[in-house]
Amino acid sequence: MRKPAFLAVTGIVSLGSLTLAACGSNSPVNSGSPQAGTPITIGVSVSLTGDFSGDGKALVQGYDLWATDENAKGGLLGHHVTMKYVDDASSTTQVVTNYQNLITQDKVALVFGPFSSLLTIPASTVTNRFGYAFPEPAGGGPSVFTRGIHSLFFVQPAPVEDNLVSFTQWVLSLPAGQRPATAAYSTEDDPFTQPQVDKAKALLEAGGVRTASYKVYPAETTDFTPLAQQVIAANADVVILGTQEPDAVAFIKAFQQQHYNPKALVETAGPDQGSDFATKVGSANTEGVMVPAGWWSSAKTPFNATFVSEFIAKYGGTPGGIASDAAEAYSVGQVVDQAAKKAGSITNAALIAALHTGTYQTIQGPMAFDSVGRPSGASFLVQWQNGLTVPVYPPSAAVAQPEYPKPAFSG
Amino acid sequence: MTLILEAVVFGVLTGGVYALMASGLTLIFGVMRIINVGHGALVILGAYLSFALLRSAHIDPFVSLIITMPAMFALGVVLQLVFIRPLKEDREALSVLVTYALALGIEGLLGFLFSDNLVQLNAWYETASFAVFGFHIAYVYVFGFGLCIAILAGIFLVLYRTTFGSAVRATMLNRTAAQLVGVNVDRVSAIAFGIGVSTAAAGGVIFGMTNAFNPGSHYDLISRLLTIIVLGGLGSLRGAVIAAVGMLIIEDVTAVVISPVWASFAFFLLLVIVLVVRPQGLYGIRVRERI
């Protein structure tokens, strides 16, 4: 080791650490109640770059719209709301750093959740450790709830693994002569998709529907033709696919290539993306495709019509083009607003206590949470009919009869 | 059984695309002794160029190659002059870092221009198909395969039938000796890099028609391409072609026989087995390498 260089380094290292130390602030974390009427900031880490950036941007739209509405009504319990977003680039290290920074450096009053279970889980341990309530719109995989985090609330009607339950109930409700005998399953290896498909498989098998094929494929797969061929070879009556939008589209294209038409086709995500999905597969090919959904643009839930018109006024587009992510984010705000009113406070402890009791009205419908933040409702089965998605099951929510068997793809 | 036969046929058809992309990568290594970690990003860049032309001017993706391949050739020459040539010492290690930085830069730029949403190149032959052996093959795979064969044949012709080709092969064998016998090694390097990058454009179009892609797709792609060229033997075009087709067949057959989640693993496992038996790869020659 040459000495002059060594000295230079140690100098820089010490200076660096000292600067790092000096620029931090020593005041304690904000845990008390903000003064009445003072403005507050709500912090969110979202994926604005990376693989989840599409969903991340939709979350921002939903949160922003809620904040605007809330401020127009006089703010959250009288506090003017400002949203602060930071980018986690879909990385664990960054999401942990971001929530630490939001809470201790920016001293935000509240935090809302990021996109996907994979980021929600590490983020929720950070927010929990600072005693913050963590209402989140997009992390509902089974592993989110097994950690017993009391301050987390998943603001969707049903835990993710229950999404396909209404589909299986519909299948098993069909009269014996029409009921499908076989089912083929193919799912991405992902905490969002696979638990749904596995649960549907267990329920259908229990109901007497034979499994003709079951395949799990890696989340990084980009060429879906070989996978589609395996589904086709099984030649089952119904096809259940654990997909996100890209593979949802790719499977339908491959089925078209191969002139394959199952009697029913349900995909965990993709067909819920409205006009974007229709453009990608061709609107004629959407007919009869099913998807579980907690929210759709024509839902008759309180305030939903206003949400849709405000959304279009603010961001443009059509009702069919609104991503459900945005509605879920908006619901997070609604839930927090009602909890604050109920508790008469916006301290995190009061919000956590309030959220564990009672039912909350959102544009996704009513919602209640158990001790680990799991919602108690069920999701609905939605089907594309004549270029629009309409709820078809359960009958209490249905506005149309399920179309069965599904018409053939247009080729 | 039909499924396995089908997997083999698709392995060959998609293997052709990987052969094309890998041949550009191995050519660059052979001539310059550098690993172009940015090759995957350049493939994705090629796909996006065609995507832009398709979206704005409705140019068929295959036809757009008339524009994108020369453009990417020029880009390759410029990249070589600006970023690769200045590396004097420790070339192999530093070239990895430089080309990796290029990949990041391309990824960031594409994300800025096109967003991170997945896209795919569309054309009529993408969903149209014909029946053979009791299953359907989409025209896009056949057209893509045909194009790959044509371009690969072109590269082999240039390498083995022209004076420039002899200069390239001489440089690949021994850079210093080639210089001594009057080969302008710098010029050969720049042109070889350009050719490698323009094959990336062609590979990108075919890849983009059969796969959904976004700016981050290059990580997955480059790891496969690097595995292919090591398996084939670094710098060996013939090895790259055979390794690409072989690996894709193994991958597709594994997906059918075992499970899709083990398909890529089989691909890497094959590399390990070959390395244990033949550390220089299938067609590599044992050279005294120095870092």
Added chain:
Amino acid sequence: MRSPSWIRAAKWAALVLVLAVALLFPAFESDPATVNIAVFTVMYVGLATAWNIMGGYTGYVSLGHAAFFGFGAYAFGLVLAHLGIQAGYEPFLFVPIAGVLTVVLALVIGWIALRTRAATFVIVTIAMMFMVQLLAENLVGLTGGGSGLSFPVPPWTGDFFDTPFYYAMLVMAVVSLLLSWWIRRSKFGLGLLAIRDDEDKALAVGVPAHAYKLTAFVISAGLVGMIGAVYGYYVTYIYPQYAIDPLVGISLVLMVFLGGLGTLWGPVLGAVILEPAQLWLAYNFGASLLYLVFYAAVFLVVILLLPRGIIPSVGDLLKRIAARRAVGPSDTASTSDAHTVAGVPSP
């Protein structure tokens, strides 16, 4: 060449100063957000130093060290789960087990990868990393697959939580530095440097090259695995794509090249500069999509302008100034010494 006594005194003073600052850091910095950045920074100091034992001293550039990082995290998480260790301080005692398991993996990987040299070695390490990642994804019964693996969560409050992890990472960094320092001075280290300069010549003069390379590889991997274990416990939840992240592997390499390949303090300097900068940039500017482009540009400038890293370049500069003052006879000798240290054997 022995240095004058005042330089040696200054060297010790500086070392003590750095250690004191590092040790006392959480005491005079109570903001958890800053300590959090410090945890990741010290983590990278350890990682870069450990990588340098292989990459810097032998010249074998591994881009796959993320495999050992993630493997260590997974091994640690599984050990804790199977032994039923409660969250708290106790898990830290089991970190060495993760290190031992990583060493076993590294022996297998190293044995295969080190059959190749130079460019092939680089690529093989990448392939090995993806294999480990695929195993983490596919062995669902063991690892939880794509749904990830949870660690027990320590009951500490937010204000204190980062401090134990800071010290755990500091211990790992100091151990790595001590090993790196000791290896550089040992006969083993000389052998490694000889391999870097010319492996065939080293073999010819009787350096047991294969055993030496494998030993360096395994030491380096074991340290990285233990640091990965602490990381997993810190973030409390890991999943394959981010526990075994190619970007971690490449960040290490960039840090080492920036600071100075094959030097003792280069990796430290690189990590202290790059990691806080990266976390800070992403937090403040991440939303502007051009940050990757910006990062790439910095990257390119560093490599093209400072291909040998800061320490060798600055060292040369200082030496030239000193030489101009002293005009001593040791001038030529020190220049050649600088070349070897920089990891750039003159051709």
